[in-house]
Amino acid sequence: MRRLWCQVCGSPAADPNGRIPWILTETAIRWDPGWPGVAITNAPPTCRTCIPGSLAACPQLHKSADVYTASAAAPAGVLGDVHEPTPSGLMLPAGMHEVEVRFDNHRYLPSVLAHSLLVRVFDLQPAI
Structure with missing residues (x-):
């Protein structure tokens, strides 16, 4: 891309x-x-x-x-699934699938598992 x-x-x-x-x-x-x-x-x-x-x-x-x-x-960003960190540091699915996360969205960007640009x-x- x-x-x-x-x-x-x-x-x-x-x-x-x-x-x-x-x-x-x-x-x-x-x-x-x-x-x-x-x-x-x-x-x-x-x-x-x-x-x-x-x-x-x-x-x-x-x-x-x-x-x-x-x-x-x-x-401009990624399309992916958002995960939530647990107290132990594991990332668990947050139930947010196929989410458009722009690169300026600092809230979700660190916890998104991207599948496409x-x-x-x-x-x-x-x-x-």
């Missing part, structure tokens, strides 16, 4: 013009309020070559998928 490689082939996903293609579903995107064209996602980018095959082969993408391009992306994508535009 940090290197912006295609989630399918592992090659750099950016177009020659520098824009980064992303296939985003309604469950994989959260628009950042107050920031037009900026969103948070845990979906990796997909290069132009792999987009048609991905859209054809993935049943989840048949439900809702839009292709966008972004001018840049930056790590969240990135903030900038200047999202529908791909043509």
